[in-house]
Amino acid sequence: MAMAWVWAVLVVASVLFGSINGSMGDVSRAAMEGAGAAVELAITMAGAVCLWSGVMELMSRCGLAGHLANCFRPLLRRLLPQASRDDETLSAVSANLSANLLGLGNAATPLGIRAARRMARGCDGTASDELCRLVVLNTASIQLLPTTVAALRAAGGSAAPFDILPAVWVTSVLSVTAGLLAARLLGRVWR
Amino acid sequence: MSGTAFVVPCLLAGLAAYALAKKVDVYGALTAGAAEGLTVVLRILPALIALLAAVYMFRASGAMDALTALLAPVMQRLGIPPETAPILLIRPLSGSGALAVAGELIVRYGPDSAIGRTAAVMMGSTETTFYTVAVYFGAAGIQRSRYTIPAALIADLTGFIAAALTARLFFGQ
Numbered sequence: 001m002a003m004a005w006v007w008a009v010l011v012v013a014s015v016l017f018g019s020i021n022g023s024m025g026d027v028s029r030a031a032m033e034g035a036g037a038a039v040e041l042a043i044t045m046a047g048a049v050c051l052w053s054g055v056m057e058l059m060s061r062c063g064l065a066g067h068l069a070n071c072f073r074p075l076l077r078r079l080l081p082q083a084s085r086d087d088e089t090l091s092a093v094s095a096n097l098s099a100n101l102l103g104l105g106n107a108a109t110p111l112g113i114r115a116a117r118r119m120a121r122g123c124d125g126t127a128s129d130e131l132c133r134l135v136v137l138n139t140a141s142i143q144l145l146p147t148t149v150a151a152l153r154a155a156g157g158s159a160a161p162f163d164i165l166p167a168v169w170v171t172s173v174l175s176v177t178a179g180l181l182a183a184r185l186l187g188r189v190w191r
Numbered sequence: 192m193s194g195t196a197f198v199v200p201c202l203l204a205g206l207a208a209y210a211l212a213k214k215v216d217v218y219g220a221l222t223a224g225a226a227e228g229l230t231v232v233l234r235i236l237p238a239l240i241a242l243l244a245a246v247y248m249f250r251a252s253g254a255m256d257a258l259t260a261l262l263a264p265v266m267q268r269l270g271i272p273p274e275t276a277p278i279l280l281i282r283p284l285s286g287s288g289a290l291a292v293a294g295e296l297i298v299r300y301g302p303d304s305a306i307g308r309t310a311a312v313m314m315g316s317t318e319t320t321f322y323t324v325a326v327y328f329g330a331a332g333i334q335r336s337r338y339t340i341p342a343a344l345i346a347d348l349t350g351f352i353a354a355a356l357t358a359r360l361f362f363g364q
Contacts, residue, residue: 057221120331
């Protein structure tokens with residue numbers, strides 16, 4: 001529903017500003033232009049998106065996701081001490097994190113949900129601190145290779161679509177840290 | 192040529208060699224993944240069409256300039272290019288919406304411009320917060336999410352500020 005509002009507000013505001021600024025002719029042309037540009041963008045992105053989906057599939061078939069998941073276990077025991085006592089939750093969360101790191105969104109969500117359901121047992125509708133932490137971790141992107149956005153840059157004619165990698169990594173670390181820190185502080189006062 | 196030029200080719204070659212050594216069907220995995228990528232593109236295309244039509248209208252009417260000017264004082268204080276304001280507003284709500292807005296900025300200002308890079312780093316380091324929270328808590332049967340959304344939005348805001356900062360630091364723009 002949120003997007004219904006966003007779309008309606010965008011279009012209504014365009015008509016309002018278009019009539020105030022006398023730019024309705026441009027607005028009218030822009031609607032068609034934008035729709036055409038979307039198809040163009042999707043086609044120019046498609047090659048890179050497909051190639052990277054293939055690479056990610058290869059990574060998971062090689063068992064890299066499993067290796068990564070094992071690396072996370074010690075870290076998760078500290079971040080989610082209670083949930084980690086349950087072995088199945090721990091393996092679901094670590095698999096969720098490694099899928100997120102590899103950018104396998106379709107694989108990450110079901111794994112994370114499995115962990116969340118186990119962690120939510122017996123808390124009757126109120127999220128525990130650890131469950132909040134798990135969800136905050138999932139709302140912050142920790143993708144190693146942001147392939148969709150790289151495809152977007154390649155489609156725009158970038159000289160080096162992946163040159164943003166270091167900036168993305170630093171930014172991701174900062175935002176995840178801020179999210180977890182905020183969760184920890186808010187958790188003390190927000191019962 | 193920067194060091195990052197090595198990342199992609201070496202990753203592809205290294206992965207192929209590793210997969211062969213582990214007797215994984217490299218070609219089969221690549222094509223199966225590519226087929227899935229195609230469905231991803233097809234799935235976002237309708238949203239992209241709807242949103243880019245609206246965003247182009249919004250831009251052509253002069254409303255985008257008004258919004259940018261309105262938010263410019265706050266954004267500049269945070270060190271974020273005001274042109275990226277639409278990403279901040281849409282990113283937590285819709286992934287394809289944010290992709291449409293970022294795509295428009297990247298095409299308009301160029302992928303290697305400061306604005307284009309900031310938009311890309313923002314997209315690469317944040318998630319669709321409200322959607323994710325709804326999916327997880329919906330599946331787990333949680334009604335009271337407590338501080339999850341504020342904490343997640345703090346993470347997003349930090350990501351937006353850091354994206355502008357790192358784009359400046361790493362590229363000197």
